[in-house]
Amino acid sequence: MNESIDRTDLRILELLQRDGRLSNADLAQQVALSPSPCLRRVRQLEQSGVIRGYAALLDSRRLGLGLQAFVTVTLEKRRDTPMHAFHAAVQSAPEVLSCFALTGEMDYLLHVVAEDLEHFSRFLMDRLxxxxxxxxxxSSFVLQSIKNTTEMPLAQIAR
Structure with missing residues (x-):
């Protein structure tokens, strides 16, 4: 654990990751601080990079992006394999929500959303x-989402 993060900071993080729109006054009240010191702590957590940003969590299905897939990619095992080109292509593909470099059999795991199978097929065949x-x-298609959260397990961190 980062030595500069104390129990109050962890509580601030717990509350903000559940509701990033929480006002500073409400946040301060819930962590038993006055607003000014609470705001200083939040700003410090932002500046240190512990808080990377704030975002609205969207429902892909309600936006017409009802198909989700996990795609494993293996690159050719040559020294001149254009890894940077792959990285750039993934970064610029709006269908790719996340991409992870992995150990093991495959090199990358992509989380992809698409409108439907036709949209996914175009992404796969025409781009990837x-x-x-x-x-x-x-490719493996998501049948049902059992757990999908952005909350870090802060209660697990030694305090």
């Missing part, structure tokens, strides 16, 4: 598979 250095791609 046309990249140089792609050796293998496997």
């Amino acid at each position: 598979l046309k990249l140089d250095g792609i050796a293998n791609v496997k």
